[in-house]
Amino acid sequence: MNQQKQSVKITTRIFIPICMFLIGIVFSVLGFKQYGFWDHEPKPGFFPAIFGIVLMVSSVLAFMQVIHETEKVEYHLCELEVIIGAAMLIIGSMIIGMIPMIFIYLFGWLKIMEKTPLKTCIIIMAIVGAIVIGVFVMWLQVQFPWGLLENIIG
Numbered sequence: 505m506n507q508q509k510q511s512v513k514i515t516t517r518i519f520i521p522i523c524m525f526l527i528g529i530v531f532s533v534l535g536f537k538q539y540g541f542w543d544h545e546p547k548p549g550f551f552p553a554i555f556g557i558v559l560m561v562s563s564v565l566a567f568m569q570v571i572h573e574t575e576k577v578e579y580h581l582c583e584l585e586v587i588i589g590a591a592m593l594i595i596g597s598m599i600i601g602m603i604p605m606i607f608i609y610l611f612g613w614l615k616i617m618e619k620t621p622l623k624t625c626i627i628i629m630a631i632v633g634a635i636v637i638g639v640f641v642m643w644l645q646v647q648f649p650w651g652l653l654e655n656i657i658g
Contacts, residue, residue: 517570517577523562531556539647548645589613601650603636 517657535541535553542550589609610629613622620628640646 517573518567521567521570525560525567528556528559528563530643531559546644548647550644551640551646563567585617596651597649598651600652602648603641606636607633 531552533556535549535551535556537549539549539552541553542548589612593605593609596608599605600608607629610632611625612626613620614628641648
C-alpha cells in the first residue's frame with residue numbers, strides 16, 4: 505500500500521479564525537480581570553468581555569467551517585478595503601486616540617467609499633457621537649485609548 509504523507513497547509517481561511525480566537529481571549533481576559541465585568545451594574549470591562557466571548561465562539565465556528573475546504577481563496581481589492589480601513593482605524597487610534605479616529609474613519613468611509621452627502625454624514629456622525637460618548641463613555645465608563653494625544657493633553 506502506498507501511504508501519502510498528509511500535511512496541513514495553513515491558509516488565510518485557517519489563520520484568520522485562529523488569530524481572531526486569540527484576540528477574543530485577550531479581550532475576555534482584559535474585560536474580566538483588568539477592567540471588571542459586573543458589580544451591581546456593568547463595569548468598563550463588560551463589553552470587551554462580551555465581545556471577546558462572541559469573537560471566540562464565532563472563530564471556532566469559522567474554523568470548523570473551513571477546516572475541510574480545499575478551494576483556493578481569491579481576494580479582491582473591494583474586499584480588502586474593509587481590512588485596510590480597520591488597520592488604519594487601529595493605527596490611528598494609537599496615534600490620536602480611538603474616539604477621534606472613529607469620527608475620522610466614519611466620515612472618510614461615508615464620503616469616500618459610500619459617497620454620502622455632507623448633511624447625511626453630519627447627521628450620522630452626531631448620532632454615533634451621542635451613542636459613543638453618552639452610552640459608552642459617560643454611562644458604562646469604557647476606557648477608550650487616547651494614544652499619543654493623551655500624552656500631549658495631560
